[in-house]
Amino acid sequence: MTVQNSAAARAAALRAGARRGLWRRLLALLGVRTAGVRRADSQAARWQHGAAGEEATARMLTALEARGWVIRHDLRLRGRRFNLDHVLASPCGTAIVVLDTKAWHRGRTTALVGGRVCCGAEDRHGQVEKVAEYARLVDRALGLPGVAVWPLLVVHGSPVAGGYLETRVPGWDGPVYVLGPDRLLPTLAGAPKARDPRRAAQLAGRVDSVLLPYTERG
Template structure:
């Protein structure tokens, strides 16, 4: 402040002329000259503080939830065998294979980990990649969420053997129906689950484009082509998926703000 009247510095006792810049301490009802205030930051009053640093985003670990569930089930199965067989429990555990329902969780975890490893390389291009995100209000989770400059991609990893195929019936005189087949079995429920995940993400990002993908990690794809779209969900394999995401990110005419959308996703969908 600029003094209206002559005063004395409470620090060094020097006279401070009227009209001179000085600092006023209301609690002590005293003034401090500029020289003393520079040596004593507390006398200069509140100092400017740096803006808060945003916490780093946790992008998650691919397959983490499935891996934990497999370990939990395996431990439960082992404990049950030991209780049943008593002194022979160790032998029973050694001779018994994993239950099919338990093994499925490990199979799923491996598929997510392999696809996640390939998707992680896209971060070098400025693409945001999330793994294993919990859907609010649901026990379900999303395997992967990828954000390019062209939009958001919800990706469900599948480690199924055999060749995925699209079966279409009806059309001219009957309603058209589409079925996702894997090794001849109807797996259309996979498409339904991805569409629910797409709806959940769309409710978070608003007008930003959100698309769903089923990525079959170890399927028997043909040498040329083979991918297809059913009810808006793309069925493909890891290499093709990564290539398309990279090209979309590089060629989008009106890019979205990847960092801003990533912040929204991180806030709404926590790691599973």
């Protein structure tokens, strides 16, 4: 399964942009990589790495559809430039999951250090704060009383200490969970206690009416 996402599109755009123009195309055909091309390729590789993580998450999430979850990928809020990697509407119709995918260094463990999420020695808590902010904005945009919005972050590559982390961030009233891929499906599959197809369909419809497909220009 291949999932088209903005990270992959951005990687392709960087590579193509660095080779635009007759002289640059000629150099590329000759196998010559200018400093600009090398820089663009390095940036593109990072975007492609993130795209691979998002695609891996998307493949995993398809298993939840049989359980009644409605899953959308690569969305945005009207008037906002950031993208939402994955948004899930629960089969009970009372919860939305705003899920962000990260692909961090395989040789470093993701753990809590002084209450902050770190990958090895690198502080990554700012990215946890971002997904909580995304959840807050989605909650406000949906405007659905009685519907909980959960911010989650799944990390590929870097092993997550204990399989999952629970942390808090300013401005969000509740925990934010950071999960390893092996904990993602059990966590989500075990969350709904009941199914309500009618309410779930209404919730999914609201998501589709409020959140838009992400494009580079936003």
